[in-house]
Amino acid sequence: MAKALIVYATRTGETEQIGNLIAEGIRFSGHEADAVKVTDIKKEDNLKGYDAVVFGSPTYHGDMVQGMKTLLFMAEKAELEGKVGGAFGAFGWSGEAPDRIFDTMKNIYKMNMVSAPLRLKSANLGGGIKMAQDYGREIAEKLA
Numbered sequence: 001m002a003k004a005l006i007v008y009a010t011r012t013g014e015t016e017q018i019g020n021l022i023a024e025g026i027r028f029s030g031h032e033a034d035a036v037k038v039t040d041i042k043k044e045d046n047l048k049g050y051d052a053v054v055f056g057s058p059t060y061h062g063d064m065v066q067g068m069k070t071l072l073f074m075a076e077k078a079e080l081e082g083k084v085g086g087a088f089g090a091f092g093w094s095g096e097a098p099d100r101i102f103d104t105m106k107n108i109y110k111m112n113m114v115s116a117p118l119r120l121k122s123a124n125l126g127g128g129i130k131m132a133q134d135y136g137r138e139i140a141e142k143l144a
């Protein structure tokens with residue numbers, strides 16, 4: 001059984017809900033998953049010991065939130081190369097944050113990324129629950 005860490009930033013709870021559903025999808029596939037707030041990660045050691053690491057941030061003013069930027073610098077030293085990775089976030093209309101996070105994980109940490117980031121307006125809209133759980137399943141498939 002592999003172990004995944006999902007770290008999310010959120011202002012109004014949408015990205016948190018998506019992160020929890022991704023964790024559920026990973027657990028449905030028989031793996032362990034922890035979903036934590038970005039403020040719970042105090043040092044790079046908190047990112048170690050996982051087979052998959054997934055980061056999520058909503059988009060505000062065309063950007064990810066500051067806490068996620070801080071985490072991305074911290075994660076540079078967390079030895080994530082080759083680990084399974086994914087990125088997600090709630091958005092309203094442009095949704096830049098998940099793409100930027102995904103590209104950092106791929107190009108800087110050299111992680112083994114799933115096919116694309118997950119962007120959802122809300123988990124509660126248009127099949128969002130299943131899409132988030134399926135993203136967890138996709139991460140789990142790469143762990144197999």
Ligand SMILES: Cc1cc2nc3c(=O)[nH]c(=O)nc-3n(C[C@H](O)[C@H](O)[C@H](O)COP(=O)(O)O)c2cc1C
Pocket residue numbers: 009010011012013014015016057058059060061062063090091092093094095096121
């Ligand atoms: C002041 C403000 C600025 C926002 N800027 C953007 C933006 O630039 N692009 C976008 O796609 N959504 C934008 N949004 C929408 C949020 O991304 C959306 O409400 C999202 O669900 C928030 O997720 P959270 O609950 O995880 O914080 C903005 C929302 C607010 C209140």
